[in-house]
Amino acid sequence: MSESQDARLTFVDTSLRDGNQSLWGAVGVTTGMAETALAAIDRIGLAAIDYTSSTNLLMGSKTHRENPWERISRARAAAPRTPLSAITTGMRFMSWERASETVMRMSLRLMARHGLRRLQIADPMNEVASVSTVARWAKEEGFEIVVAATTFTESPVHTDLAYFDAARRFSADPNIDAVYIKDPGGLLTVERTASLVSGMRDAVVGKPLELHGHCTTGEAPLVYLRAVALGVDAVHTGIGALSNGTAQPQLEATIQNLEAAGVALDLDRAALAEAGEIIGAMAAQQRLEPGPIMPFDLRPHVHQVPGGMMGTLRRQLSELGMVELVPAVVEEAKRVRADLGYPIMVTPFSQFVGSQALMNVLAERSGQDRYSRIPDEVVRFVLGQFGTPVGPIAPDVVERVTSLPRARELQHDPDSRTLDELHADYAKRFGRTLDEEELLLRLVMAEDVLESVLASGSAPGWQPRASASSATDFVDAVRRLPNWKHLRVVRGGDEIELVRAEHESGAAR
Template sequence: MTDVTLIDTTVRDGNQSNWGATGLDTGMMLQIAPVMERVGFEAIDFTTSTHMAVAVRFKQEDPWERLRLFRAACPTTKLSFLTTGMRFISWETASEELMEFAFRLLVNNGIDRFAVMDPMNNVPAMLNMAQITRKAGGGQIVAALTFTLSPLHDDAHFADAARRLTASGHFDKLYLKDPGGLVTPERARTLMPALKAACGAAPLEFHSHCTIGLGPFSYLEAAEDAPCLHTAAGPAANGTSQPSMLNIIANLRDLGHSVDVDDEAAAEMGAYFTALAQAEGLQHGVPGEFDRAYFRHQMPGGMMGTMKRQLAETKRLHLLPQVLAEVEKVRADLGYPIMVTPFSQVVGTQALLNVLSGERYATVPDEVTRYVLGRFGAPAMPLDPQVEDRIKSSKRAKELEAEPKMASLDELRARIGKQYSDEEFLLRAVMPADQVDAMKAAGPARRIYDPKSRPVVDLVKGLTAKKGLGHVKIEKPGFTLELKGGAA
């Protein structure tokens, strides 16, 4: 049978899919990094530019520091960065100069694997991005071919794209990226052999989600032709995330496949994230029930997690079914874009606004307008003429059409200031200054984390917040904590 290797997605896609990308901070990742190093992963799916922005915006943590520290704690396992087209953090289309600069900084700070994805599966664009990445010093470069359902996207279509990508010599590997968890076991039996034949000597990987419960079954069908599978640990698995690492290992071995990992380290990693999720009140992923509606709206796991978080924060989670129905309509209006970053955000955000406002396209975000103006390329099918005309004829569309091209790095340096490091300068070039200022003011991220200490920390915070409380003593066998307030 087949020797199967694993790519771990816990800190990136698992965190995003099940916890809206905000569940983990730097200390939580660093605590388990040495154990992850021991497991024997082929690579760790570590970050994207969007996740770097989340570190700044929600955690006030420096994503470059996070990368360097994790690299030091996990020195030999490849750390992977996923590109999402010609953009870095900002929704704006970036210049090749800026992308090469960003990739060079990623390499310098510890990234040694790049997964190159184009949100339209545009082969020339992916080849160009691979060349930019290689020029910037990228080590292993992997083509991420995104799966979707439409009359156009049959096995022959994907095989042709895979052949063109791998025959170029610009890619070391190829993986099929199934963000919606839509590859059925039956489709895996035909698609994976077709991709394997098209890739020639280039190894094949498979990345899917458990959103409607298909991922664990499709992985077992795919393993013979795609002997590198993307999994996540503990509660960061299942849900809208990837299949569970320990479960997939057990099932692969039961079929006779070999999975060469350190079982003790894998179990320790799973136990750590289980304890972390319990301490932090994070949802423990469970396999999703089969829901045929996903074959229509095709909402990917990461965006589904983010959308649920946004609705829950505004106490409107009950609107999720209505929003998903609207996603299907908006996707049709916009020419059936592949539901992957940034298009899943474009479609999902517009659908959410349509439902919340009660009027379709009453509010149109700039990202949607730029999409309609063709800034992200041409969709596979025509846009709805009425929607296209409404958006293109708007005042905001004319303003965006008149926008100057992104400034050069020299121009950005002159505008932002030359006193910053390259890493901080890049953040300031693509993010609001106040968010970067808040990150800097917060100081270095914590380096350690112990899920067992969370209840004590919460108790101390609650007690110290009480007014008029001058003396607190907590005792249990082998432990005493005494706090005394100062004079009023």
């Protein structure tokens, strides 16, 4: 590896966003936990921190009753040096419905206003025009850095020529500052990396090229080494317990491997160790499993279920008491994806495929036909409201969808109201003028969730260990742990463990 490659290689941390989503169902990291970890992560010397997304913000609101804007602004205060990044598909914000330009611009403006500096755009159809439009909006609304994704997948209808053409056009766009290869299914092999990264490196001229992979097949750590040798400028990695598994390769191990290969790196190892200890404490305190080292596994090349979806699927089926259905749902997802024209298994399409696969499995278990129930998101997809898939949709699925009364109800364009009209409509409804932050949340969030968020006030802080000299101190310390399930209490030589009681529904009291 050349000295020029050594000098320019940088890292993007994914622990608090993709690691949390892929490994802990997007619910394991609270605002307080994030700001505690960010104080250390900020000192490592990274190019950026992949911090949040629609899913991340929504789950923080639904699970922890946390305000999305506070979640961002407190992170910015905790990490003032390293650019904080959000990822977007460019067509939705905290809702599965396709957003209007007014809503998307408002979401971009507010994320930038509260402290996000970098935006990663991953259009699920790899539609260059859509990415370019959102890139322009992002720059106009205050983002400093825009990174466009070319999302990799394997299917009978996706080609390298299309990937290279998209990268070439992104490279020429003045509103796009870097390009990245996004491999949500962890499908890149060392051999495939040689051809894909070489072609992408040639296509991206004068701008950085990044790589975002997943360890789902067990091959990503080797893929990263090969990609660095081929000239990528940055790789996306996690830290400690929020790496490996179905998430990204671990930064600590990646550093060791790169240095063994002769790559010189300038990172603060003490800060990295501190961040790893903090993230380890999060996992231990909530009894959440750290990402394991994955064995080599070819099955994801068949089903292509991405890491984030796999983590969410396991969590949801566990809550329903049906975790044994995971293998059947994953197998059915392969069939559904082919039926829908081979959409790239990335948000939101992976969730659409996963939801339909679960419904099909449950239908067959009860003696009904596949597609006897079809969620609204899949109806909208078949109606073309999310773009046109590269492959054809199965005719019987099209026929079944278009014959549904619900299809006629869903055949409408996104909300066309202007910002002034939205303000006026909501002022009339609530008898007061809403600021943009509240207006946007009322547009995209369920009312009961939002009211719970607004009533909860500021999110509690967090620390790996808390001391208490009185019962009052102990209660206050526990209140700072909003998602706790197990507590270890030590006093002198005595030690007890507290287990949180649960409702019949499974939600902690």
